[in-house]
Structure formats: C-alpha cells, structure tokens
Amino acid sequence: MSMNCEILDLRAFLLVAESRSFHRAAETLHVSQPALSRRIQKLEQAIGSPLLERTTRSVSTTAVGENLLPLVRRMLEEFDGSLFAQRGDHVGRQITIACLPTAAFYFLPSVMARFHAEHPNVRFRILDVPATEGLQAVERGEVEFGINFMGASDPNLSFEVLVEDPFVLACRRDHPLAKKRKIAWSDLEKHQLITVHRTSGNRTLLDGALARENLKLRWFYEVTHLSTSLGMVEAGIGVSVLPRMATPQGEHPTLVTRPIDSPVVSRTIGIVRRNNAALSPMAERFLQMLQKQWKPGARTTERTRG
Numbered sequence: 309m310s311m312n313c314e315i316l317d318l319r320a321f322l323l324v325a326e327s328r329s330f331h332r333a334a335e336t337l338h339v340s341q342p343a344l345s346r347r348i349q350k351l352e353q354a355i356g357s358p359l360l361e362r363t364t365r366s367v368s369t370t371a372v373g374e375n376l377l378p379l380v381r382r383m384l385e386e387f388d389g390s391l392f393a394q395r396g397d398h399v400g401r402q403i404t405i406a407c408l409p410t411a412a413f414y415f416l417p418s419v420m421a422r423f424h425a426e427h428p429n430v431r432f433r434i435l436d437v438p439a440t441e442g443l444q445a446v447e448r449g450e451v452e453f454g455i456n457f458m459g460a461s462d463p464n465l466s467f468e469v470l471v472e473d474p475f476v477l478a479c480r481r482d483h484p485l486a487k488k489r490k491i492a493w494s495d496l497e498k499h500q501l502i503t504v505h506r507t508s509g510n511r512t513l514l515d516g517a518l519a520r521e522n523l524k525l526r527w528f529y530e531v532t533h534l535s536t537s538l539g540m541v542e543a544g545i546g547v548s549v550l551p552r553m554a555t556p557q558g559e560h561p562t563l564v565t566r567p568i569d570s571p572v573v574s575r576t577i578g579i580v581r582r583n584n585a586a587l588s589p590m591a592e593r594f595l596q597m598l599q600k601q602w603k604p605g606a607r608t609t610e611r612t613r614g
Contacts, residue, residue: 314347315384315387316337316347317347317348317350317351317354318351318380318383318384319337319384320333320337320344320347320348320351321347321348321351321359321360321373321376321380322377322380322381322384323336323337324344324348324360324367325359325360325367325369325373325377328366328367328368329367330344330345330362330367348360355372355376357370357372358370358372358373359372359373359376360373375448378445378448378449378450379448379449379450381450382404382449382450382451383449385402385404401429401430401431401588401590402430402431402432402433403430403431403432403433403452403588403590403591403594404432404433404434404435404450404451404452404591405432405433405434405435405451405452405453405454405455406435406437406441406442406443406445406446406450406451406453406454406455406456406580407434407435407436407437407442407454407455407456408436408437408438408439408442408455408456408457408577409436409437409438409533409534409535410534410551410553410554411455411456411553411577412434412436412455414553414557415455415470415577415598415602416434416455418601419594419597419598419601419602420432422597423593423594423597427590427593430590430594435450435451438508438509439456439457439508439509439510440509442454442455442456442580443456443462443465443580446465446580446581446582447462447464447465447582449582449585452587452588452591453579453580453581453587453591453595454579454580454581455470455577455578455579455580456577456578456580457473457509457513457575457576457577457578458575458576458577458578463583464582464583465580465581465582465583466580466581466582466583467578467579467580468578468579468581468599468603469576469577469578469603470577470578470579470599470602470603471577471602472574472575472576472577473551473552473553473574473575473576473577474551474552474567474568474572474573474574475514475549475550475551475552475568475573475574475575476549476550476551476552476555476565476566476567476568477491477496477547477548477549477565477566477567477568478537478538478541478547478548478549478550478555478563478564478565479541479547479548479563479564479566480541480542480544480562480563480564481562481563481564483547485499485547485566486564486566488566489566490566490567490568490569491566491567491568491569492568492569492570493518493523493525493568493570496525496547496549497525497526499546499547500528500529500545500546500547501525501526501527501528501529501546501547501548501549502527502528502529502530502531502537502540502541502545502546502547502548503525503527503529503530503531503537503548503549504530504531504532504533504534504537504550505530505531505532506530508532510534510550510551510575513573513575514549514573517571517573518573521571525549528546529545529546534550534551534554535554537550538550538554538555538556538563541563542562542563549568551574551575552565553577579595579598579599
C-alpha cells in the first residue's frame with residue numbers, strides 16, 4: 309500500500325490515541341490543535357478510513373485505528389532506534405518478540421544472556437501471551453517475530469520448526485500413577501484431571517489429536533493458566549496433562565512427569581514471521597543466535613512426535 313504520510317503524522321496519531329486528547333497531544337508536539345487535526349486528517353486519507361472518534365468530551369480509536377496502533381508504535385520505535393544508531397548512540401535499540409509463556413522461559417533466557425554479553429545496550433520487549441494473541445501480534449507487525457506452536461496455516465505467516473514438545477502427565481510423587489514409567493490414556497480415566505480452558509490453543513490441539521484416535525478425556529477441573537494447573541497438582545487436587553515445556557525442568561521435590569503414549573501427542577514449537585517482512589539488524593542477529601542453539605539437530609531431546 310502506497311501511503312503519503314510523514315513521521316510526524318504517525319506521532320500525532322499515536323499521541324492523540326494514547327492521551328485521548330487533542331489538546332495534550334498538541335502541547336507535546338508544540339503545534340496548534342488545527343495543525344494537529346490536519347495531520348490526523350492527512351493520515352486518515354492515506355489509510356482510507358477514520359482512525360479516531362471525536363466527541364465534545366473524549367477521543368477514542370476506531371476499530372481500524374485500534375488495529376493500526378501497535379504497528380505505528382513499533383514503526384516509530386524502529387525509526388527512533390535507527391536514528392540513534394546513525395548518530396553512533398546505541399541507546400534505544402529494541403527487539404520485540406511475541407512468545408508463548410512456557411516457551412519464553414524455555415527458549416529465551418540462555419540466548420538473551422549470550423546476546424546481552426555481545427550487545428549490552430539492546431533492550432528486549434517480550435510479549436508473553438497465549439498462542440492466538442502471539443500469532444496476531446506477528447501478523448499485525450506489532451512484534452518482529454514470534455515463538456509459537458504450529459496451528460492452522462496462515463498465508464501471511466511462515467513457520468520454522470525448532471523443537472517438538474510432547475504432552476505429558478504431571479502428578480505428585482506419592483500419586484499411584486507416579487509408580488508407572490509410562491502412561492496410557494486409559495490410565496487417566498479413574499483420576500481427577502485438571503485442564504486449561506477449551507479456548508486455549510493447547511487444549512484445542514490436545515482434544516483434536518485425541519478425537520482422531522476416538523479418545524476423550526473426562527476433565528474434572530478447568531483453569532485458565534497452565535501454572536495454575538501445576539499448582540493444583542502440587543496441592544494434591546488431581547493430575548494434569550500438559551506440554552512438557554510447561555513442567556519443572558529439573559528435579560522437583562513434589563512433582564513428577566510421565567510420558568503418555570498410544571498415541572504420543574505433541575505440539576510443534578517454532579519461529580513465526582510475517583512473509584516478506586525484513587527484521588531489524590539486531591533482531592536478525594538475535595534470531596540467528598536463537599536458531600543456532602535451538603534448531604533441529606542442535607538439541608535432540610524432547611523431539612518425539614505423535
């Protein structure tokens with residue numbers, strides 16, 4: 309899309325949207341309110357749709373404006389970062405990533421520590437959000453790339469596999485199922501199961517995989533977050549089926565995990581990018597470091613697939 313707009317037009321829109329006031333935005337930009345209004349109108353003409361709804365008392369974004377807001381914010385962050393870099397000032401460079409909460413803890417800390425040692429002035433903004441929100445953030449351009457699991461194909465996004473993350477049983481060490489080295493899905497029928505809500509991408513993936521095998525689990529407790537289900541397991545309320553990545557990675561004093569087979573169900577974790585979208589130089593370097601550590605072959609554990 310060809311747009312005839314300037315950086316100041318984008319700043320004007322962002323300031324008005326965030327402050328919800330033409331008066332405050334005009335003061336910040338040191339322009340008159342009529343001049344500010346003309347810049348907003350110019351941007352709206354370029355977009356082809358109203359971005360702001362004005363009343364005598366307040367200003368709010370339209371649906372189009374709300375969708376445009378994260379992209380404008382990131383564009384201005386990249387512009388400011390590039391400007392600092394051209395001046396030889398590395399303050400202000402930032403990498404923004406959307407990542408599953410479980411994957412953020414699993415993938416990012418070790419790579420970020422290495423990257424920080426080489427580029428100490430680069431900041432990170434991590435959106436640790438559910439799968440659907442993470443994919444939307446990538447598609448809207450709110451982030452440079454995402455770490456997510458492969459779901460429905462999107463023609464606007466590309467996916468690069470990093471690891472397989474199998475679903476496992478989590479239970480207390482004193483639970484009867486902890487005595488088994490491997491669990492069958494039928495072993496779970498007599499126990500109170502804890503699951504995440506049916507709107508969760510993990511739940512959708514698991515239910516779909518089991519339905520293809522004519523299997524169905526009877527859930528007893530339903531929660532919103534995987535961490536909540538683990539807490540309930542630790543308290544002895546029940547057992548849970550969840551991605552291995554969401555379970556404690558080291559020896560835990562109370563909890564154990566057991567593989568579940570026939571079938572093995574796993575989610576494929578990888579890097580999500582917008583097609584034909586160039587990354588900033590720092591994001592490209594970080595992504596290369598991430599790929600080098602986690603791409604298939606770099607680590608061979610946890611890669612069974614159902």
